[in-house]
Amino acid sequence: MFECREGCIRRKGKKRRVCYVTGRSKWWKRAGTGLKCRCNPCTDAPSHPEDYPSDCDPALPSYPAGYACNFTCPTGYVRALGGGRALCNNGQWTGNDLVCEELSGCASSPCQNGGTCLNEVNGYTCTCAPGYDGVHCETDDIRTTPFPNF
Known part of the structure; x- marks a missing residue:
């Protein structure tokens, strides 16, 4: 089974190749070749609706597909929901927004x-x-x- 790396999507081609064996000969069926992936970078750092801090450097010009940034709760808050991880997925940031609650x-x-x-x-x-x-x-x-x- 062939897969695109994390952050990339399949553009064309097959994920499986079939191996044929006859006697001592082995060959791949041609239909299983040619997996092509699309791996566009993200052009800006991810943002959070509440402006929570992340470990991504906003000064970088772009982030490669598969790059992950992690958001954290500000001081005095704890995570209530969400994973806080943003993944550059073929040019778009994906993930669940981090939701924090105040410790008061x-x-x-x-x-x-x-x-x-x-x-x-x-x-x-x-x-x-x-x-x-x-x-x-x-x-x-x-x-x-x-x-x-x-």
Whole structure:
């Protein structure tokens, strides 16, 4: 099976060749020859609707077929959907747009009594200091609080 390399498309010709064997002779059937691929370069760097950063150098004059650029979420955001990879496919950039969500749960410092906040998609989690419990570490945990000696 013959394939065009990634980023190229079949222009003409067959993907398969049939090998015939008679005795000690082997030959390819002529109909299986001539696969021709079209591999046009992309003339500009890919863009993202939200202007997310990518690892592509926008100063390059063109990008060969099969060239891939990867988009990343800006600081303070995490990937919610999409792959973030753009592929130069015969002169056109293809791929799924990256969708990022803002990490803002810890911005208001919701964890109390020395608790540590961890941002998550659509929220946050508090890790409580010893002696405290609850969603926001608001409860004094009697089980771990030492009693005074009288």
